[in-house]
Amino acid sequence: EAGVAQSPRYKIIEKRQSVAFWCNPISGHATLYWYQQILGQGPKLLIQFQNNGVVDDSQLPKDRFSAERLKGVDSTLKIQPAKLEDSAVYLCASSRDFNQPQHFGDGTRLSIL
Amino acid sequence: QKEVEQNSGPLSVPEGAIASLNCTYSDRGSQSFFWYRQYSGKSPELIMSIYSNGDKEDGRFTAQLNKASQYVSLLIRDSQPSDSATYLCAALDSNSGYALNFGKGTSLLVTP
Numbered sequence: 665e666a667g668v669a670q671s672p673r674y675k676i677i678e679k680r681q682s683v684a685f686w687c688n689p690i691s692g693h694a695t696l697y698w699y700q701q702i703l704g705q706g707p708k709l710l711i712q713f714q715n716n717g718v719v720d721d722s723q724l725p726k727d728r729f730s731a732e733r734l735k736g737v738d739s740t741l742k743i744q745p746a747k748l749e750d751s752a753v754y755l756c757a758s759s760r761d762f763n764q765p766q767h768f769g770d771g772t773r774l775s776i777l
Numbered sequence: 778q779k780e781v782e783q784n785s786g787p788l789s790v791p792e793g794a795i796a797s798l799n800c801t802y803s804d805r806g807s808q809s810f811f812w813y814r815q816y817s818g819k820s821p822e823l824i825m826s827i828y829s830n831g832d833k834e835d836g837r838f839t840a841q842l843n844k845a846s847q848y849v850s851l852l853i854r855d856s857q858p859s860d861s862a863t864y865l866c867a868a869l870d871s872n873s874g875y876a877l878n879f880g881k882g883t884s885l886l887v888t889p
Binding site: 697720755762768769 | 813876
């Protein structure tokens, strides 16, 4: 079974620029999550999708972050404009359903200059 | 704020010893708990899940859950240098879409 795929693996941008991340979950997984992990901390949920609907985006900074999951499969997370504090690893995870174990992709390491 | 607390460590144990990692959580509504292992520069990898009070064993790993005390632990028997990593404890948040609330992780170092 293929795992969660994410791209790019690394991204370096300047503050105020925009960036987008892509995630392809494990086949058949209905629930998709985006987490932000700052160095030395545990992952923090940004947004959760169930199929193509948003379940929880309460911790997503909506003035600069947006996410979508068209057709209930792939998802993209966008930051525009980026701030220095957005430097982190962005992890995508998926689970078979909303209360099942979550499996993580390799993440995208974002550096803001 | 629902919190999951872990000692950041580092916890250092000699090869072959038992490593004991502990976690407490604040949300009494949490019913499901997970331990993830994260190597430096890598993503979290699920190693154990536990849903009911008591012990759950899988190979060299044993997870323990005590809901009355709001306490979760992970024991690693016969620790190996390859077990050196950060161990993240997570509780499933049943009130907001079943996302995971993570602790900051405990760094484990197994010395040869």
